[in-house]
Amino acid sequence: MYKYDEIDQQLVDERVAQYRDQTRRFLAGELSEEEFRPLRLQNGLYIQRHAPMLRIAVPYGMLSSKQLHKLADIAARYDRSYGHFSTRQNMQLNWPKLEQIPDILAELATVEMHAIQTSGNCIRNITTDQFAGIAPDEVVDPRAMAEVIRQWSTFHPEFALLPRKFKIAVSGTKQDRAVVQMHDIGMEFYLDGANKVAIKVWVGGGLGRTPILGSVINEHLEWQHALTYCEAIVRVYNLHGRRDNSYKARIKILVKALGIDEFRKQVDAEWLHLKDTPNTITEAELARVAQHFAAMPYDNLPVNNASFEAEVANNVAFAAWVKRCVHAHKQTGYRAVTLSLKPHGKAPGDASSEQMHIVADLAAQYSFGELRVSHEQNLILADVQLGDLFAVWQQARAHGLATPNIGLLTDIICCPGGDFCSLANAKSIPIAQAIQMQFDHLDYLHDIGELELNISGCMNACGHHHVGHIGILGVDKDGSEWYQVSIGGKQGNDASLSSVIGPSFAAEEMPGVVQRLIDVYIDQRTPEELFIDTVRRLGVAPFKAHVYAAKEIEASHV
């Protein structure tokens, strides 16, 4: 993974000093609350319901063992010994003290980490596929470009105060796992007809209160121009995006109002001036960054491993875990492993300091000292030998990290919700926990098959509810918490936004509602059909009918 040189290190060190002084001035009353707000937000610090929340950047989801040990130590020392991994592949601390943030940042800087631009109206953390560099279907490893874009966007002077937040995702696989179509800019790297790396660029995607999938603005952009082209897009947005209403301020609203053709015209007009300016990426710079992402020093292994196969045959629990949590790898004899942060009944995406230390040790022992955070809020060991999988499983299981539910109904994507977030209309974690307990039977869970259930506590959609096969949105009705259910959303190349099935439900109804959706699916599915396929084939109507029929029967018994 990328290692800092003295230039990177100096920048984060200077950031610590700058933010320490900003905090001092705020506490001394030299900065008003309003003036401090964008400063602390651009450093990932929110003022939450109970305490501040600090969001720490994990660039494109990559961490070293050393960094994860440090995060575990920081969580123990400055917080309540746990952290929350977010859908932006970052880590959040829910209980730090405002006056201690500069000290936390100083600690992070010692392991080449920071909280720069993890919030605020600026370009946020660049996200990508958690299997980048190792996925068998990968065409281009997008991580070097992600790092180049990260550096370019860090303290970009022209884009320091945009109308609203700005998110960029990159991917380099046939099967999109970085949800590029729901980002402000999405970039898919591919090899063009001349076998050169090119980029398909989407713009104006996003969730939030106006969910829109991105539009293609450029089918073929040569990689050298990635930064100057982004500058053209962001400049048009910076100058013309709305600033009078924060709900209308994302680039998607501008793109929609102008239409993609007019927007493209304006971007092209800007780009005429920006193309080939010094921010054009050179072969040498890309190569310099790319060497940090060179293939690991893999052993030459056979395709099969006898002890692994014997354990799979003899141990049902291990076999179930392998089926759900172990993934294909482009290197023969290696696999990627997802360590589930979704044990049933716990807050999705949370990891204790102890668990973080365990994962860091597992990564050091079995996976070249590196790991990744997925946008589904799990941790990934990317390079594990087949013969080590059983040992990894045993240790992971002993620490609650081996729930075999990856890609299944209980692998719920969930925002912190009303328990922590001051934006939320409703709690989301207890809903996730109740649903997980409803489907706690593993055989049944596996029989239901792949299903993505996403929960957001408000329409800001941090839990990506619009692209869940089942999406749950917390809403506020007359001061009490209700939940709106939608189905048919999907991420990936054939992404779609979900449709609301009808009036919202009370919290205690939610496990039953999901159960009835599943009942319709089990009843109606064809062999090999996933939940989402059945929804797409049948539409919302039969699901809606069954869910609300049950509700009426209950009501008539009251």
Add this chain to the structure above:
Amino acid sequence: MSNLIYQNAITTDDWTLVELPKVEKVVRMQAGKVVLFHLTGENTISAAQIADTVIPPNGLVLLPMSVYIARKASLENRVAKQEVGIWLATHERLESLIEVEPDLNRFPLVAVFVERFADGRIFSLGNLLRTRYGYNNTLRAFGDVLRDQLYFLKRSGFDSYLIRADRNAQEALTSLNDFTRPYQGAVDEKLPVWRRVSRK
């Protein structure tokens, strides 16, 4: 004491800021389907305001862009004497100035007024003035100008900053140098770091 920074020092302000006469607020709300977003909700300037703007007869005058555009002919002498500077607000279209005055270097001073510090359009305007329209003289930020934006303003081509009156300009000076070696090329340092130094 002056709150004006020029380059890296406090200096006195020799310019007289000329403002449009205040009128009752005319707010243009969202108009039509294809909205000019930068006009949404912002004040429009009336012909009467422009006509009623009082320009001091002598000395260095910093004029609203709209006034200069409308009354250009009567200002030619003073422009020739280097007595006219131009200011615009962040929502105004720079292009409307360029249309009537392609050579911005006839003005010793161009200034951008930022009403709220969080309005980052000022950075793009600075960049455009320097890189697109070839403006080489003093470029000033005024209005809600605070020290934590100075580094970005400097990198966007500004070299003059009128710090908000209730803040200490001397203390603000240090923030011009918050970071030593920026990553990306911008207006002040045109080359990205990888074109400036050899990185391993």
